[in-house]
Amino acid sequence: MTGSNLILTLTMAAPGGSGTGFDVGRMMAIIIAAIFVNNYVLSRFLGICPFLGVSKQLDSAVGMGAAVIFVMTLATLGSWTVYNLLLVPMGLTYLRTIAFILIIASLVQLVEMILQKFSPVLYQALGIFLPLITTNCAILGVAVLNIDEKYSLGYSLVNAVAAGIGFTLALVLMAGLRQRLELADVPPALRGKPIAFLVAGIMSIAFLGFAGLGG
Amino acid sequence: MSLAKDLTNGIFRENPIFKLALGMCPFLAVTTSVENALGMGAAATFVLICSNFLVSLLRNLIPSKVRIPCYIVIIATFVTLVDMVMNAYLPELHRSLGIFIPLIVVNCIILGRAEGFANRHPVLNSVADAVGMGIGFTLAMVILATFRELLGSGTWLNMNVLGRNYANQPLLIAILAPGAFILLGFILGVFNILEKRRGGAK
Amino acid sequence: MGEIFRLGLVLMLVAVVAAVALGIVNGKTAPIIALQKEQEKQDAMRLVAMGLVEADSMRFDSLVVEGMQNPYASVDEELRVVKVSVPPDTSVAGYIFIAYGKGYSSTIQTMVAVDPEGTVAGTKILYQQETPGLGANVTDPSKLTAAFIGRSADEILLRKDGGDIDAMTGCTITSRAVTVSVRKGLQAMAEAGLFRGTGDTDSGEVREGGVE
Numbered sequence: 001m002t003g004s005n006l007i008l009t010l011t012m013a014a015p016g017g018s019g020t021g022f023d024v025g026r027m028m029a030i031i032i033a034a035i036f037v038n039n040y041v042l043s044r045f046l047g048i049c050p051f052l053g054v055s056k057q058l059d060s061a062v063g064m065g066a067a068v069i070f071v072m073t074l075a076t077l078g079s080w081t082v083y084n085l086l087l088v089p090m091g092l093t094y095l096r097t098i099a100f101i102l103i104i105a106s107l108v109q110l111v112e113m114i115l116q117k118f119s120p121v122l123y124q125a126l127g128i129f130l131p132l133i134t135t136n137c138a139i140l141g142v143a144v145l146n147i148d149e150k151y152s153l154g155y156s157l158v159n160a161v162a163a164g165i166g167f168t169l170a171l172v173l174m175a176g177l178r179q180r181l182e183l184a185d186v187p188p189a190l191r192g193k194p195i196a197f198l199v200a201g202i203m204s205i206a207f208l209g210f211a212g213l214g215g
Numbered sequence: 216m217s218l219a220k221d222l223t224n225g226i227f228r229e230n231p232i233f234k235l236a237l238g239m240c241p242f243l244a245v246t247t248s249v250e251n252a253l254g255m256g257a258a259a260t261f262v263l264i265c266s267n268f269l270v271s272l273l274r275n276l277i278p279s280k281v282r283i284p285c286y287i288v289i290i291a292t293f294v295t296l297v298d299m300v301m302n303a304y305l306p307e308l309h310r311s312l313g314i315f316i317p318l319i320v321v322n323c324i325i326l327g328r329a330e331g332f333a334n335r336h337p338v339l340n341s342v343a344d345a346v347g348m349g350i351g352f353t354l355a356m357v358i359l360a361t362f363r364e365l366l367g368s369g370t371w372l373n374m375n376v377l378g379r380n381y382a383n384q385p386l387l388i389a390i391l392a393p394g395a396f397i398l399l400g401f402i403l404g405v406f407n408i409l410e411k412r413r414g415g416a417k
Numbered sequence: 418m419g420e421i422f423r424l425g426l427v428l429m430l431v432a433v434v435a436a437v438a439l440g441i442v443n444g445k446t447a448p449i450i451a452l453q454k455e456q457e458k459q460d461a462m463r464l465v466a467m468g469l470v471e472a473d474s475m476r477f478d479s480l481v482v483e484g485m486q487n488p489y490a491s492v493d494e495e496l497r498v499v500k501v502s503v504p505p506d507t508s509v510a511g512y513i514f515i516a517y518g519k520g521y522s523s524t525i526q527t528m529v530a531v532d533p534e535g536t537v538a539g540t541k542i543l544y545q546q547e548t549p550g551l552g553a554n555v556t557d558p559s560k561l562t563a564a565f566i567g568r569s570a571d572e573i574l575l576r577k578d579g580g581d582i583d584a585m586t587g588c589t590i591t592s593r594a595v596t597v598s599v600r601k602g603l604q605a606m607a608e609a610g611l612f613r614g615t616g617d618t619d620s621g622e623v624r625e626g627g628v629e
Contacts, residue, residue: 201396
């Protein structure tokens with residue numbers, strides 16, 4: 001317990017945060033907002049492509065979700081550090097977009113190579129999703145939002161993990177529903193993508209119900 | 216002749232939204248009003264044209280092993296350019312498009328066209344393709360935005376169309392997140408029917 | 418090895434060209450953006466200050482108020498107060514501050530003009546990214562903020578929270594964010610003794626001299 005608290009205090013005290021320290025209430029608010037209230041897929045419209053593309057089967061949805069959580073957290077760590085320790089002191093904040101996308105792209109490559117070499121099992125599970133992740137706008141979206149919201153490193157990481165969980169939640173729910181839809185009698189014109197969007201819309205209505213939680 | 220074909224390709228036959236289902240994120244997010252749709256369309260089209268032009272121009276100079284990182288840098292550069300210029304001269308629009316301006320970088324349409332078209336075709340064709348794709352993307356956004364803005368706030372391009380009474384009690388859901396998904400689902404359905412008709416007539 | 422070197426060189430060349438090009442454009446646009454931000458701020462201050470004084474020229478000085486609590490620490494912002502005066506006269510015509518409140522999907526910034534007694538004289542929403550058609554309507558003063566005019570901190574409270582201001586339909590979170598942030602700002606200023614003691618807060622301590 002004390003060990004993890006120490007890590008939290010250390011990361012919260014990193015430069016960028018304005019010394020407000022660590023606040024459990026705020027952390028919970030960030031988590032609930034990222035998973036439910038402002039779900040990255042269903043309310044912020046980030047990561048729609050994989051949401052539609054990889055949600056046909058439950059297994060692959062879970063795999064994709066895990067890969068996204070993993071890369072999102074690393075990407076946030078990388079982008080936050082580069083932005084606050086490199087770009088800001090050098091007055092180069094306008095290079096933010098370029099820097100972030102390069103960090104994400106090279107990170108994905110790196111993770112892919114490392115996994116391939118050291119953990120073939122994990123690579124088997126996540127490998128095919130990794131190349132898809134570079135163009136997942138949820139990753140870049142989280143990196144940019146963390147900067148826009150002026151989160152400290154600790155809050156940024158919390159936000160990244162929660163956003164990844166929110167993404168996975170939406171993806172897994174969608175996959176479950178689509179497996180059911182296979183058996184349903186859908187009007188011919190709506191088969192395929194149209195019905196997927198209608199289902200996503202209804203899920204999004206359900207998520208609207210979370211408004212007010214942790215506000 | 217084939218130039219005209221490249222141009223119209225993106226508008227109808229391979230419309231990025233209705234046919235290829237690329238670039239969905241900004242498409243769903245910024246279609247709350249026609250004004251935003253036009254702004255995002257213009258920004259994305261500009262980036263698309265510039266990146267297709269440059270990628271096609273440099274297609275024989277960039278080693279194929281590092282082409283993707285090079286494309287990403289090229290695209291990100293133009294996106295940042297748009298971001299700065301829009302912030303300086305159109306601050307209102309910049310504010311309402313918000314985070315979706317930097318996110319043009321990961322708009323799959325742009326990287327998709329650079330990789331799928333521009334690196335194999337001459338400059339002029341690549342620009343024509345970019346213009347067509349840009350128009351197709353913008354057109355699709357304006358269609359969805361028209362429905363969302365009309366139903367959700369009773370206006371079109373900020374002009375009151377459906378009258379005061381409607382504007383006071385509009386169908387709010389159209390402008391909220393679920394409205395985007397549901398309306399797009401129905402539009403795609405209609406698109407499917409139209410296409411089947413056309414296919415049947417042939 | 419030679420190939421890796423060549424590839425690295427190409428990549429670096431592309432990146433350098435991109436960075437230089439952006440640097441040049443940034444040099445051109447950054448001053449325009451800064452100027453326009455400043456202009457916007459000046460315009461907004463002039464607008465909200467209209468409720469305080471009717472004058473063609475107004476002077477805005479930022480104040481350093483010692484010992485003032487910062488009510489916006491939770492959103493990483495600070496309470497900054499600007500003194501409004503009409504030029505030849507240096508006496509306080511009122512104050513302007515920006516309130517920051519966490520709304521539904523953004524931190525809403527509200528600029529507020531207060532008269533020296535602590536009564537709100539004008540407001541303007543500077544920034545919000547709330548839901549279009551719902552929370553975003555907060556920019557229309559008649560929906561919420563018009564009700565703040567003529568009130569002091571204690572009276573700025575939603576009906577749901579025990580006051581008598583009506584929240585916007587369907588957007589309690591946005592309404593509460595704006596209301597509470599404005600109220601907190603006013604309270605902090607009152608506690609710092611910025612207002613003439615007209616009994617609107619429990620701190621009756623008047624320290625007009627300590628203002629500047």
